[in-house]
Amino acid sequence: xxxxxxxxxxxxxxxxxxxxxxxxxxxxxxxxxxxxxxxxxxxxxxxxxxxxxxxxxxxxxxxxxxxxxxxxxxxxxxxxxxxxxxxxxxxxxxxxxxxxxxxxxxxxxxxxxxxxxxxxxxxxxxxxxxxxxxxxxxxxxxxxxxxxxxxxxxxxxxxx
Amino acid sequence: xxxxxxxxxxxxxxxxxxxxxxxxxxxxxxxxxxxxxxxxxxxxxxxxxxxxxxxxxxxxxxxxxxxxxxxxxxxxxxxxxxxxxxxxxxxxxxxxxxxxxxxxxxxxxxxxxxxxxxxxxxxxxxxxxxxxxxxxxxxxxxxxxxxxxxxxxxxxxxxx
Numbered sequence: 001x002x003x004x005x006x007x008x009x010x011x012x013x014x015x016x017x018x019x020x021x022x023x024x025x026x027x028x029x030x031x032x033x034x035x036x037x038x039x040x041x042x043x044x045x046x047x048x049x050x051x052x053x054x055x056x057x058x059x060x061x062x063x064x065x066x067x068x069x070x071x072x073x074x075x076x077x078x079x080x081x082x083x084x085x086x087x088x089x090x091x092x093x094x095x096x097x098x099x100x101x102x103x104x105x106x107x108x109x110x111x112x113x114x115x116x117x118x119x120x121x122x123x124x125x126x127x128x129x130x131x132x133x134x135x136x137x138x139x140x141x142x143x144x145x146x147x148x149x150x151x152x153x154x155x156x157x158x159x160x
Numbered sequence: 161x162x163x164x165x166x167x168x169x170x171x172x173x174x175x176x177x178x179x180x181x182x183x184x185x186x187x188x189x190x191x192x193x194x195x196x197x198x199x200x201x202x203x204x205x206x207x208x209x210x211x212x213x214x215x216x217x218x219x220x221x222x223x224x225x226x227x228x229x230x231x232x233x234x235x236x237x238x239x240x241x242x243x244x245x246x247x248x249x250x251x252x253x254x255x256x257x258x259x260x261x262x263x264x265x266x267x268x269x270x271x272x273x274x275x276x277x278x279x280x281x282x283x284x285x286x287x288x289x290x291x292x293x294x295x296x297x298x299x300x301x302x303x304x305x306x307x308x309x310x311x312x313x314x315x316x317x318x319x320x
Contacts, residue, residue: 022232029230070189070277072182073304074313114299116276117230137297139274139317144233153234155315157299 001093003100006050006063011040013060014052017085018043024086025146027122029153043081049108051100053084053093061088064097066105069114078110078160082124094124098131106160118154119143125154133158161253163260166210166223171200173220174212177245178203184246185306187282189313203241209268211260213244213253221248224257226265229274238270238320242284254284258291266320278314279303285314293318 006014018039025032030042043065044050053062062084069079080101084093105113113133118125120138129135138152145151166174178199185192190202203225204210213222222244229239240261244253265273273293278285280298289295298312305311 025233029232029234031232031235034232069302070313072189072191072194073185073306074189074277074302075191076304077299077302112299112302114302117234135297136299137295137315139237139272139296139315141319142229142234142237142272142274144236146233153230155297155299159301 001053001055001061001091001096003051003053003097006044006052008044010050010052010060010063011044014043014063014083015039017087018063018083020086021083026148027119027124029117029119029143049104051097051104053097055088061085061091062093062097064101066101066108066110066113068110069116076109076111078105078108078113079116080105080113094127095131098127102131102158102160110160112157112159115154115156117143118156119145120152120154121145121148125156128156128158131158161213161215161221161251161256163211163213163257166204166212168204170210170212170220170223171204174203174223174243175199177247178223178243180246181243186308187279187284189277189279189303209264211257211264213257215248221245221251222253222257224261226261226268226270226273228270229276236269236271238265238268238273239276240265240273254287255291258287262291262318262320270320272317272319275314275316277303278316279305280312280314281305281308285316288316288318291318 048065141150208225208227301310
């Protein structure tokens with residue numbers, strides 16, 4: 001597997017799993033009916049650094065972005081988002097993307113990384129904690145999970 | 161003082177204090193050099209409900225917005241932002257705007273309100289707590305305050 005910066009032509013290879021993940025409505029706080037055009041604008045917005053993970057056959061199996069979480073006096077704290085093709089979970093792709101993004105963010109001068117809305121039932125919470133993130137707090141009942149009922153959204157933080 | 165929905169023509173009356181507050185770079189996590197055009201796009205974005213407070217002479221002395229904090233399964237939690245003309249602080253304008261926004265959000269079916277990035281040195285923290293908000297957590301050292309050094313950003317929450 002290799003990780004490289006995404007180019008515009010990667011989008012059609014990201015969209016199938018992007019759509020599947022957001023439509024499942026159990027990990028992302030975006031409209032499950034988000035159109036492909038709106039999805040592209042969200043994921044590959046100007047100012048976001050976007051990466052893709054490719055397997056050894058050149059198939060895009062995951063993507064991630066890093067961007068300032070806020071602006072002005074808070075612009076040196078990064079935010080990031082991650083998606084792994086649901087057919088390819090359990091292969092270390094998420095961890096590899098996260099390690100890449102953490103290195104990139106640190107090299108770019110960010111002093112910390114924050115995730116603003118991690119669904120507390122998301123298995124990725126364990127991955128983030130194994131990578132040194134801590135739960136700063138949890139907004140209670142903020143996310144209507146399709147099978148778990150109302151669950152909290154964690155804010156997670158790691159210094160870089 | 162009265163509070164009403166903002167119209168497009170209100171923007172030129174919001175911008176002077178908007179600019180002054182954001183340029184001070186001690187309460188908002190936006191670029192202090194934000195242009196008027198970008199500021200308008202931020203404050204009066206489609207999907208935001210925007211209000212203004214007018215004094216008895218019809219002078220706009222404050223503004224606030226309410227909008228979903230996130231989308232999809234999290235869209236029934238509101239976010240809001242508030243600005244009061246720095247020349248008119250201490251007159252209850254912020255509290256009146258906040259009470260109005262809390263009522264509006266509840267009437268519109270939001271089940272809670274969240275502030276994502278309250279600078280911990282902001283005097284408004286006391287106001288939010290007096291209105292029933294709690295500090296969910298604090299992202300440490302996330303904001304470079306011009307006189308206080310690096311300070312934290314509170315995430316604050318109130319059920320509606």
